[in-house]
Amino acid sequence: EAGVTQFPSHSVIEKGQTVTLRCDPISGHDNLYWYRRVMGKEIKFLLHFVKESKQDESGMPNNRFLAERTGGTYSTLKVQPAELEDSGVYFCASSLGTGQGFYEQYFGPGTRLTVT
Amino acid sequence: GDSVTQMEGPVTLSEEAFLTINCTYTATGYPSLFWYVQYPGEGLQLLLKATKADDKGSNKGFEATYRKETTSFHLEKGSVQVSDSAVYFCALIVGQNFVFGPGTRLSVLP
Numbered sequence: 001e002a003g004v005t006q007f008p009s010h011s012v013i014e015k016g017q018t019v020t021l022r023c024d025p026i027s028g029h030d031n032l033y034w035y036r037r038v039m040g041k042e043i044k045f046l047l048h049f050v051k052e053s054k055q056d057e058s059g060m061p062n063n064r065f066l067a068e069r070t071g072g073t074y075s076t077l078k079v080q081p082a083e084l085e086d087s088g089v090y091f092c093a094s095s096l097g098t099g100q101g102f103y104e105q106y107f108g109p110g111t112r113l114t115v116t
Numbered sequence: 117g118d119s120v121t122q123m124e125g126p127v128t129l130s131e132e133a134f135l136t137i138n139c140t141y142t143a144t145g146y147p148s149l150f151w152y153v154q155y156p157g158e159g160l161q162l163l164l165k166a167t168k169a170d171d172k173g174s175n176k177g178f179e180a181t182y183r184k185e186t187t188s189f190h191l192e193k194g195s196v197q198v199s200d201s202a203v204y205f206c207a208l209i210v211g212q213n214f215v216f217g218p219g220t221r222l223s224v225l226p
Binding site: 003040044055059105 | 152162214215
């Protein structure tokens, strides 16, 4: 079974440009999460989808970030316009369920974003 | 708010050495605790977890015990291998969303 995949693996853009990151969760996983690790610091939660709905977007840093999950399958995270401080590694994760008990989140390899 | 603190890295050890990576946390609720590992070029993988006080998580020779009295979840391994070289993240979850530590890079030399 394929794991969580992310594209691209690395993106280098100039300040002010737009970048779109894509995440394909494990098939059948309704829950999809975005995290990012900036400047080698801790990995921080950005948002959580349940199917196509945003369950929690409390971690989104500002309105330059837009996440979508049309159809409840893959998700995109768009940064527009990108700033220098957006550089980091963006991780996507998916899980089968939520609620009672622990549903393991399976992480993708991450997209390294460099804004110059 | 909730937070996780890990020892500063990088940590460099010789093969078969004993490993300890310290982790402490602050949480408003009663968290579950985790160690994740990221091998070069790969995503984060769950290494072990503990859901209540005094639980011991273990996997691949690694162990960590949930210590509520000291709010700690230190990772240990008795004899590291070169293949253990990776970045290790301590994390907690209260509700559905993870709070991660900054990560500790481990390099094991042959």
